[in-house]
Amino acid sequence: MDTVELAKSLISFNTTTPPGNEEDCARFLADQVQDLHIDGAEIEVQRFQEGRANLIATFDGDGPGLLLAGHIDVVPAKDAENWTSPPFEGSLRAGKLYGRGAADMKGAVASMVTAIASLKKSRRKRSLVLIGTAGEEVGFDGLYAMIKAGKFKQVKARARCGVAGEPTEMNVVRAHKGGVSCKVIFEGRSAHASDPKLGVNSIENCILFINELKGYRRELSRTRNEDLGRTLITPTVISGGSKSNVIPGRCELTLDGRLIPEHTSKSVLDRLQTLIGTLSKRHENFSARIEVLYRTPPLVTPRGDPFVKTCEALTKSTSTIALYGTEAGVYAENGIPSVVLGPGNIKQAHIIDEFITLKQLRSAETVYTRLIKEICL
Numbered sequence: 001m002d003t004v005e006l007a008k009s010l011i012s013f014n015t016t017t018p019p020g021n022e023e024d025c026a027r028f029l030a031d032q033v034q035d036l037h038i039d040g041a042e043i044e045v046q047r048f049q050e051g052r053a054n055l056i057a058t059f060d061g062d063g064p065g066l067l068l069a070g071h072i073d074v075v076p077a078k079d080a081e082n083w084t085s086p087p088f089e090g091s092l093r094a095g096k097l098y099g100r101g102a103a104d105m106k107g108a109v110a111s112m113v114t115a116i117a118s119l120k121k122s123r124r125k126r127s128l129v130l131i132g133t134a135g136e137e138v139g140f141d142g143l144y145a146m147i148k149a150g151k152f153k154q155v156k157a158r159a160r161c162g163v164a165g166e167p168t169e170m171n172v173v174r175a176h177k178g179g180v181s182c183k184v185i186f187e188g189r190s191a192h193a194s195d196p197k198l199g200v201n202s203i204e205n206c207i208l209f210i211n212e213l214k215g216y217r218r219e220l221s222r223t224r225n226e227d228l229g230r231t232l233i234t235p236t237v238i239s240g241g242s243k244s245n246v247i248p249g250r251c252e253l254t255l256d257g258r259l260i261p262e263h264t265s266k267s268v269l270d271r272l273q274t275l276i277g278t279l280s281k282r283h284e285n286f287s288a289r290i291e292v293l294y295r296t297p298p299l300v301t302p303r304g305d306p307f308v309k310t311c312e313a314l315t316k317s318t319s320t321i322a323l324y325g326t327e328a329g330v331y332a333e334n335g336i337p338s339v340v341l342g343p344g345n346i347k348q349a350h351i352i353d354e355f356i357t358l359k360q361l362r363s364a365e366t367v368y369t370r371l372i373k374e375i376c377l
């Protein structure tokens, strides 16, 4: 089994989320793993929506071992005509594999499978698990469907440590912030702009909220986490109004939150609700509600964790932190201490002409193989 060929095959499945369509890719992966004929293997394609599925492959040992995890969906390849080669056709040029998902993160998934294949005849003392999740790029919906269906229990029972193979250039990332994103919807009342008192201006109410939010943002920034710095709550999208001569009846504000472990998504959302309550008391025509778009937990595996030490030794690197969020936070939250460790550069994620170097793919294959040996054999 060859990592580059497998990565090319995975790239050829258009698993853009939304809508996803990850099922064919998950089935292809399941067939690849099935064909290895590994003792104690149980391979499941968990379908959770029309055309959408996760892969869960477990290889039993006597006790819990290692989880290797990656997502099989990709972000859209807009402007396909601006790509040098078609985004859903893995193309090799000058030591690099190009295609949507090459770095984020079908290359890593391919390396995980070849690492497993290279040790298929070895006797395992401890279990090994491979999961390929759908919908990571749209709020981890595949992983949450796996948990909701009770399927993550079998993963947890077999893994005492986990790796999410997001692109870190094979450096060990042991911590990142959590996330929360929500829409605040301001409902006013439309009226002719020539007589504003007949209406309720939702844009002006949104401004009241943004001003009130400033104090909370300042308060949050007073807490500093040693690893991850400070919590950020940023207004990122605003839309409201319909016509120049109409008092806007509706305005929507999207907030992006990046949270240190000291601030939970619940505490932040509760506080935003309190701000709305305060403004409603102060201004009789103020009304707003919150719609949560997604929340993701932080990753905070301690520097001295034995698994972090093992990964550092294997990669000859010192563990670090990341600015982006990953599913590793969810594995950790569900009882599997985890790190992010994968091939390719995060700068390649989500861009035109995304690529991964063949050198990174080989390095991932080597490191994952050694990790399996270290933890499971």
Ligand SMILES: [Zn+2]
Pocket (backbone or CB within 6 Å): 071, 104, 105, 136, 166
């Ligand atoms: Zn990713």
